[in-house]
Amino acid sequence: MSGTAPVAPTGAGGAGPRRPVRAAIGLGANLGDAAGRLREAFDRIDAIADTRVLARSGLWRSAPIEARGPDFHNAVAIVETRLDAFSLLEALRRIEDDAGRERPYRNAPRTLDLDLLLYGDARIDAPPRLVVPHPRMAGRAFVLRPLLEVAPDATIPGIGPAAGQVDALAGQRADPV
Numbered sequence: 001m002s003g004t005a006p007v008a009p010t011g012a013g014g015a016g017p018r019r020p021v022r023a024a025i026g027l028g029a030n031l032g033d034a035a036g037r038l039r040e041a042f043d044r045i046d047a048i049a050d051t052r053v054l055a056r057s058g059l060w061r062s063a064p065i066e067a068r069g070p071d072f073h074n075a076v077a078i079v080e081t082r083l084d085a086f087s088l089l090e091a092l093r094r095i096e097d098d099a100g101r102e103r104p105y106r107n108a109p110r111t112l113d114l115d116l117l118l119y120g121d122a123r124i125d126a127p128p129r130l131v132v133p134h135p136r137m138a139g140r141a142f143v144l145r146p147l148l149e150v151a152p153d154a155t156i157p158g159i160g161p162a163a164g165q166v167d168a169l170a171g172q173r174a175d176p177v
């Protein structure tokens with residue numbers, strides 16, 4: 001490798017710079033014009049350097065889980081990116097910050113929440129900064145249903161096909177808007 005190449009973060013197998021990788025991003029909002037914020041967030045994600053949105057799910061509405069406030073609006077974006085997973089997460093964090101998100105306490109209502117759900121078939125274990133697949137995604141209908149809408153064959157590394165997880169979550173409300 002040339003001496004000028006970017007250095008991949010260590011200890012995060014498969015997270016370094018590479019050819020384009022498909023990643024899934026979960027979007028959520030439950031304050032203000034949540035639907036408008038999610039639509040804007042798709043555009044902001046598409047504008048991230050070396051990243052483009054391949055598919056946008058529809059908007060879904062779900063009851064808060066481990067969170068407070070009104071119903072959430074949720075969606076999933078499938079992207080193709082040349083960024084490593086840590087850089088992609090940083091870019092998502094900047095979009096959240098620009099949307100005016102404050103963090104007065106854990107699981108507070110949020111104007112915009114962006115989660116890195118899947119990054120290719122990588123398993124990244126670098127808590128608290130980054131854990132991929134997102135550790136709670138397999139248990140959340142508001143993640144899996146929009147994910148399956150745009151990526152019916154999605155596989156959650158270490159768990160299996162996303163489609164195999166969703167039936168167990170029938171009790172969780174997540175409806176198309």
Ligand code: AMP
Nearest residue numbers: 113114115116117128129130131132134
């Ligand atoms: P949240 O309250 O969901 O926005 O949590 C954000 C925090 O979780 C940040 O400090 C992130 O670094 C960390 N985090 C760890 N893994 C992930 C992931 N897969 N996607 C988004 N945030 C993550």
